[in-house]
Amino acid sequence: MSHTTLDAPSLTDKLLAARTASLTLATANADLKNRALHAIADAVEGGAGTILPANELDLANGRENGLSKALQDRLALTDARLTVLADAVREITTLVDPVGESIRGRVLPNGVRIDQVRVPFGVVGVIYEARPNVTVDIAALALKSGNAVVLRGGSAAENTNSVLVSLIQEALASVGLPADSVQTIDEFGRDGAKELMQARGLVDVLIPRGSASLINTVVAESKVPVIETGAGVVHVFLDESADEKWAVDIVHNAKVQRPSVCNALETLLVHRGAAERLLPAVLARLRASGVVIHGDDETRALFADAVAATEEDWQAEYMSLDLAVRVVGDIDEAMEHIRQYSTHHTESIITNDLGNAERFLNEVDSAAVMVNASTRFTDGGEFGFGAEVGISTQKLHARGPMGLPELTSTKWLVRGSGQIRQ
Amino acid sequence: MSHTTLDAPSLTDKLLAARTASLTLATANADLKNRALHAIADAVEGGAGTILPANELDLANGRENGLSKALQDRLALTDARLTVLADAVREITTLVDPVGESIRGRVLPNGVRIDQVRVPFGVVGVIYEARPNVTVDIAALALKSGNAVVLRGGSAAENTNSVLVSLIQEALASVGLPADSVQTIDEFGRDGAKELMQARGLVDVLIPRGSASLINTVVAESKVPVIETGAGVVHVFLDESADEKWAVDIVHNAKVQRPSVCNALETLLVHRGAAERLLPAVLARLRASGVVIHGDDETRALFADAVAATEEDWQAEYMSLDLAVRVVGDIDEAMEHIRQYSTHHTESIITNDLGNAERFLNEVDSAAVMVNASTRFTDGGEFGFGAEVGISTQKLHARGPMGLPELTSTKWLVRGSGQIRQ
Numbered sequence: 001m002s003h004t005t006l007d008a009p010s011l012t013d014k015l016l017a018a019r020t021a022s023l024t025l026a027t028a029n030a031d032l033k034n035r036a037l038h039a040i041a042d043a044v045e046g047g048a049g050t051i052l053p054a055n056e057l058d059l060a061n062g063r064e065n066g067l068s069k070a071l072q073d074r075l076a077l078t079d080a081r082l083t084v085l086a087d088a089v090r091e092i093t094t095l096v097d098p099v100g101e102s103i104r105g106r107v108l109p110n111g112v113r114i115d116q117v118r119v120p121f122g123v124v125g126v127i128y129e130a131r132p133n134v135t136v137d138i139a140a141l142a143l144k145s146g147n148a149v150v151l152r153g154g155s156a157a158e159n160t161n162s163v164l165v166s167l168i169q170e171a172l173a174s175v176g177l178p179a180d181s182v183q184t185i186d187e188f189g190r191d192g193a194k195e196l197m198q199a200r201g202l203v204d205v206l207i208p209r210g211s212a213s214l215i216n217t218v219v220a221e222s223k224v225p226v227i228e229t230g231a232g233v234v235h236v237f238l239d240e241s242a243d244e245k246w247a248v249d250i251v252h253n254a255k256v257q258r259p260s261v262c263n264a265l266e267t268l269l270v271h272r273g274a275a276e277r278l279l280p281a282v283l284a285r286l287r288a289s290g291v292v293i294h295g296d297d298e299t300r301a302l303f304a305d306a307v308a309a310t311e312e313d314w315q316a317e318y319m320s321l322d323l324a325v326r327v328v329g330d331i332d333e334a335m336e337h338i339r340q341y342s343t344h345h346t347e348s349i350i351t352n353d354l355g356n357a358e359r360f361l362n363e364v365d366s367a368a369v370m371v372n373a374s375t376r377f378t379d380g381g382e383f384g385f386g387a388e389v390g391i392s393t394q395k396l397h398a399r400g401p402m403g404l405p406e407l408t409s410t411k412w413l414v415r416g417s418g419q420i421r422q
Numbered sequence: 423m424s425h426t427t428l429d430a431p432s433l434t435d436k437l438l439a440a441r442t443a444s445l446t447l448a449t450a451n452a453d454l455k456n457r458a459l460h461a462i463a464d465a466v467e468g469g470a471g472t473i474l475p476a477n478e479l480d481l482a483n484g485r486e487n488g489l490s491k492a493l494q495d496r497l498a499l500t501d502a503r504l505t506v507l508a509d510a511v512r513e514i515t516t517l518v519d520p521v522g523e524s525i526r527g528r529v530l531p532n533g534v535r536i537d538q539v540r541v542p543f544g545v546v547g548v549i550y551e552a553r554p555n556v557t558v559d560i561a562a563l564a565l566k567s568g569n570a571v572v573l574r575g576g577s578a579a580e581n582t583n584s585v586l587v588s589l590i591q592e593a594l595a596s597v598g599l600p601a602d603s604v605q606t607i608d609e610f611g612r613d614g615a616k617e618l619m620q621a622r623g624l625v626d627v628l629i630p631r632g633s634a635s636l637i638n639t640v641v642a643e644s645k646v647p648v649i650e651t652g653a654g655v656v657h658v659f660l661d662e663s664a665d666e667k668w669a670v671d672i673v674h675n676a677k678v679q680r681p682s683v684c685n686a687l688e689t690l691l692v693h694r695g696a697a698e699r700l701l702p703a704v705l706a707r708l709r710a711s712g713v714v715i716h717g718d719d720e721t722r723a724l725f726a727d728a729v730a731a732t733e734e735d736w737q738a739e740y741m742s743l744d745l746a747v748r749v750v751g752d753i754d755e756a757m758e759h760i761r762q763y764s765t766h767h768t769e770s771i772i773t774n775d776l777g778n779a780e781r782f783l784n785e786v787d788s789a790a791v792m793v794n795a796s797t798r799f800t801d802g803g804e805f806g807f808g809a810e811v812g813i814s815t816q817k818l819h820a821r822g823p824m825g826l827p828e829l830t831s832t833k834w835l836v837r838g839s840g841q842i843r844q
Contacts, residue, residue, distance in 0.1 A: 027784055106806065112795050114805060121817050122787065200641070204817050219622070223642060225818045246840040253842035348836075361835050362449055365544065373534050373838025382843065383536060383834075384528065395543050395626050395831035396647040397819040409817035412805075413783050414770075416795025418668040420675035421804065 011195050014183050015123065015150060015202040021178035022122045022148040028177060030097035037093045037140055039171035044136055045086035047167045048079050054159040055132065062156050067130075075130045075157055085133055089140045095386045098405040099146045112416045118408040120146030121204040125196050127218055129210040130154035135164045138209070139182045141389055143172075145407035148181045150203065152193050154210075158186045197222040204409075209390055212317060227398060227406075229390035232262035232345035233317050234375045237334040237360070239351035240273040244281060246372055247350050251282050253374040254348070256289045260319045262391060263346050263378040267314060267324040269334045272298070275327045279303055283325070291321045298327035314341045331356050335363055342366060345393050346378040367393055367400035433617050436605050437545065437572060437624040443600035444544045444570040450599060452519035452566075459515045459562055461593035466558055467508035469589045470501050476581040477554065484552075484578050497552045497579055507555055511562045517808045520827040521568045535837045540830040542568030543626040547618050549640055551632040552576035557586045560631070561604045563811055565594075567829035570603045572625065574615050576632075580608045619644040626831075631812055634739060649820060649828075651812035654684035654767035655739050656797045659756040659782070661773035662695040666703060668794055669772050673704050675796040676770070678711045682741045684813060685768050685800040689736060689746040691756045694720070697749045701725055705747070713743045720749035736763045753778050757785055764788060767815050768800040789815055789822035 009017070025033075044051070055077045062072055098118050105115035124147045128134045135153055142149035153161045161184050169179035185192040196203060200223045208218035212231040219228050236254055238247050254265035270279055275298060283293055283303045293299070293306035294313040300306045306325070313324040314337070328334045331349075338347055348370035349360040357371045368378040378401060380388025385403030392398040398406040431439070447455075466473070477499045484494055520540050527537035546569045550556045557575055564571035575583045583606050591601035607614040618625065622645045630640035634653040641650050658676055660669050676687035692701055697720060705715055705725045715721070716735040717728035728747070735746040736759070750756045753771075760769055770792035771782040779793045790800040800823060802810025807825030814820040820828040 023785070026787070108799075108804065108806065112799060116822075119787070220645060225647070225816060227818070243840065249840065249842050257843055357837075361837075363445070365448070365541070366833065368834040368836055370836040371838065372840055373836050374842045376843035377530075377534060377836060377838075377841070378834070382530065384530065394647060396649070399832050400538075400834045410821050411788065412790040412800070412822045414790055414792040414795050414799060415779075415783075416793065416799075418665065418671065418794055419799070420671050420796045421679055421798035 008187070011185055011188050011192055012202070014180075014185060015199055017180040018123045018148040018150050018183055019202060021180040022120065024178050025143070025146050025148055025181055026099070026120050026122070028146065032175065032177065033097065033144055033146070034093040035175045036143060036172055036177050037089050039174050040136070040140060040168050041086040041089040043167040043171045044082055044089065044164070047163070048082055050163050051077060051082065051160065051167070052079075054163040057159045058130075058157050065156075067156055071130060071156070075132065075160070077132055077160065081133070085136050088137060092140045092144050092387055095144065095404055097144065098408050101405070103410060110419050112414060112419050115413045116410050117413060118405065119411050121407065121409050123148045123150060123203050124407065125150045125152070125199070125203040125206040125224065127152045127193055127196065127206065127208045127214065128154065129214060130156035132157050132160040132164060134209060135161050135184075136168070138389070139168055141387055141404065141407060143181060145404045147407060149183075150196065151182070151184045151186075152196055153184065153186055155186065155189065161186055194221070197224060200224050207390060227390070227392055227402070228394040229392055230262050231317055231343045231393060232264070233266050233315065233341055233343045234263060234345055235267045235269060235338050235342060235347045236265055236375065237269040237331070237338075237347070237349045238271060238274055238278050238282070239331060239349055239353060239356050240271040241352040242271075242274055242278060242350040243352060244278060247278050248282050248285050250348070250350055250372070250374050252285050252289065254376055255286060255291055255323055256321070257376055259321050263375050264319065265323065265375055266316060266318055267326065267341065269326055269328050269337055270299075271331070271334070272327050272329055275299070275302055279325070286323060289321070291323050293323055293325055295325040296327060299325045317343070331359060335360070338364055343393055345391065346370065346375045348373060348375050367391065430609070433607055433610050433614055434624070436602075436607060437621055439602040440545045440570040440572050440605055441624060443602040444542065446600050447565070447568050447570055447603055448521075448542050448544070450568065454597065454599065455519065455566055455568070456515040457597045458565060458594055458599050459511050461596050462558070462562060462590050463508040463511040465589040465593045466504055466511065466586070469585070470504055472585050473499060473504065473582065473589070474501075476585040479581045480552075480579050487578075489578055493552060493578070497554065497582070499554055499582065503555070507558050510559060514562045514566050514809055517566065517826055519566065520830050523827070525832060532841050533839065534841050537835045538832050539835060540827065541833050543829065543831050545570045545572060545625050546829065547572045547574070547621070547625040547628040547646065549574045549615055549618065549628065549630045549636065550576065551636060552578035554579050554582040554586060556631060557583050557606075558590070560811070561590055563809055563826065563829060565603060567826045569829060571605075572618065573604070573606045573608075574618055575606065575608055577608065577611065583608055616643070619646060622646050629812060649812070649814055649824070650816040651814055652684050653739055653765045653815060654686070655688050655737065655763055655765045656685060656767055657689045657691060657760050657764060657769045658687055658797065659691040659753070659760075659769070659771045660693060660696055660700050660704070661753060661771055661775060661778050662693040663774040664693075664696055664700060664772040665774060666700055669700050670704050670707050672770070672772055672794070672796050674707050674711065676798055677708060677713055677745055678743070679798055681743050685797050686741065687745065687797055688738060688740055689748065689763065691748055691750050691759055692721075693753070693756070694749050694751055697721070697724055701747070708745060711743070713745050715745055715747055717747040718749060721747045739765070753781060757782070760786055765815055767813065768792065768797040770795060770797050789813065
């Protein structure tokens with residue numbers, strides 16, 4: 001793969017080009033942006049001839065460098081996967097354009113009209129790992145919300161991303177939008193990621209997508225404002241009054257349906273007064289699906305087929321068929337455990353006690369707090385957003401599943417007729 | 423003034439105490455928070471006997487250390503100023519409590535109800551300069567929005583702030599709220615500010631208030647998410663069709679009414695086709711109010727009583743009776759100048775051309791973009807927010823004047839009846 005040469009643009013050149021492109025994008029109407037997305041979808045679907053060989057090169061390098069089977073699977077593209085990717089882009093054309101949406105407005109007593117409207121951020125930076133589908137997906141979401149986007153994907157997908165970005169740029173140019181609206185900085189390697197994190201003023205917001213360690217690095221090092229996504233040490237608390245069927249079904253669904261995602265259950269807390277009634281059935285159902293139970297002493301007394309939990313288990317985001325289980329004295333002890341160990345993503349209480357349900361909703365400080373529902377519902381698709389940019393676990397700007405509006409800022413439009421301040 | 427001793431709590435102790443206090447505040451209803459605010463107002467108004475001697479000590483130190491007259495004036499408290507401060511706190515009791523406000527909600531097809539509601543951030547850190555009124559004002563705003571607050575004021579006001587915070591803490595305790603809800607970390611000096619900026623996880627958001635250099639330092643160094651406030655290199659553009667009376671009145675109001683604030687005019691741009699018609703009258707009116715004109719060559723050809731502008735003038739946030747003036751060829755050149763030099767706070771066009779008005783509104787990327795109105799209107803009070811936390815010049819979370827809702831985050835409440843994800 002070609003790396004930087006004397007003639008190639010510098011990273012700053014690329015960011016300035018993105019800024020210039022963002023000015024055009026900011027005033028592009030939805031029809032034009034949707035034409036660009038259709039062109040991109042067609043290019044991805046029709047581009048197998050150039051995409052798949054580049055992808056095969058990345059995969060060969062990955063096998064040589066000992067890339068894990070799981071990461072190889074995430075990296076691999078096929079004709080079928082390209083069609084899925086293209087259809088996802090077409091789906092984004094059906095979403096409402098958030099740009100220009102009026103959020104609030106009024107006429108001041110002096111006759112001045114003020115309106116707060118959504119505007120694009122400008123230039124969005126994304127740092128992610130070797131998943132070429134993110135390249136296309138996030139580019140489409142950024143474009144639909146009127147933003148230019150600068151992509152730093154994992155080096156393991158560098159050849160694939162390079163071809164994908166070229167195809168996207170050609171598609172943009174074909175409808176008259178600036179090719180520089182979508183750019184990759186993969187050729188700058190790790191230094192490029194570092195430089196991107198320092199580019200305050202050139203990049204308006206940085207979104208890390210990937211592992212907890214990637215996200216933590218970006219959060220700690222970035223001078224550009226960051227939207228923190230992802231990590232989920234997710235809890236379910238089975239209250240004393242929990243319905244047994246709901247407990248069994250919700251815990252199983254939250255843990256087993258897709259264990260590798262951030263809204264999957266990691267720690268189960270059980271009220272001491274219900275442990276004997278609920279735990280054997282709940283845990284037996286999990287074991288039947290291959291879940292390894294990491295239990296405290298009380299759990300192991302009730303369910304022999306469990307390994308002893310240690311402090312690390314309460315902190316673990318397993319993302320696998322493992323579950324930490326702990327018996328607690330009451331809802332206060334459950335909420336205290338959650339305060340100590342949660343990443344504030346999603347927590348759910350299973351209860352028939354109205355007072356406890358309301359206390360849990362009010363007092364647990366997480367992006368999504370649930371009563372009698374599976375934690376797997378914390379998801380942009382499930383919430384009806386039509387697309388998901390990620391799940392924010394920070395408190396600033398966006399919290400929980402992010403859709404297109406979360407990729408925008410706002411500005412105030414003020415219309416007067418000569419008014420001055422008294 | 424007492425500094426840290428072995429027995430005194432560490433800064434981390436104080437942040438942890440603030441976190442604990444924030445749990446109580448988060449579920450305190452508006453009646454209770456308003457009772458606390460009334461108790462604080464009474465304590466401030468009735469506390470002259472302890473506040474003013476401490477303030478006199480700070481002023482004496484300030485005079486000794488060569489504190490400027492302007493800063494001495496900002497630092498000085500009097501009986502009358504304490505009453506104004508107390509009344510401002512009472513005013514905040516009349517504002518709607520943002521906590522619990524439902525922003526959006528729906529029932530999903532599977533019967534699960536989702537509601538996005540406002541919740542406090544938790545612990546808000548504020549770093550500011552020697553203005554004791556900010557101590558009371560920001561504490562009241564933070565409390566009303568359910569947040570604990572950790573204050574790092576300027577060392578020049580350390581004695582005054584210490585007394586004010588003690589009075590606030592007694593007032594909180596008198597209504598049954600945790601005294602630790604409001605704390606000062608002034609005793610830790612500059613190291614305290616540095617430590618506060620590193621306290622990610624303990625502090626949810628950091629708000630710097632004060633000079634551009636203070637804000638820039640916090641933005642560059644903080645690992646805690648920051649809401650950037652303030653700096654305003656504010657522009658007015660007189661378009662070719664600008665009404666002369668509006669031009670004269672608005673420019674004068676924007677520059678002269680209160681030159682030391684962030685929404686005051688700093689650079690005037692004039693369409694070449696209107697310069698001869700408008701500039702003499704506009705600038706004569708300013709000169710009559712003592713404004714020093716820093717003009718480019720074309721401006722000086724039309725108005726002799728101007729000094730030559732240099733590159734520094736286009737970048738200057740004077741906050742004084744100085745104005746940079748430049749003649750431009752058209753609206754595109756005006757917007758290009760604004761893109762290059764603006765801090766994206768407020769810009770206004772004076773025009774009778776509908777197309778240019780709409781282009782300016784759409785294409786200028788600032789927190790407030792105006793047509794035919796004074797830039798002095800970018801203000802929480804003028805916008806009807808009832809209080810102002812500051813004016814955000816960043817794009818994440820809040821942009822423009824911030825009221826109580828901007829001191830909150832959100833969470834999703836999810837209510838099911840056993841639903842699992844298919």
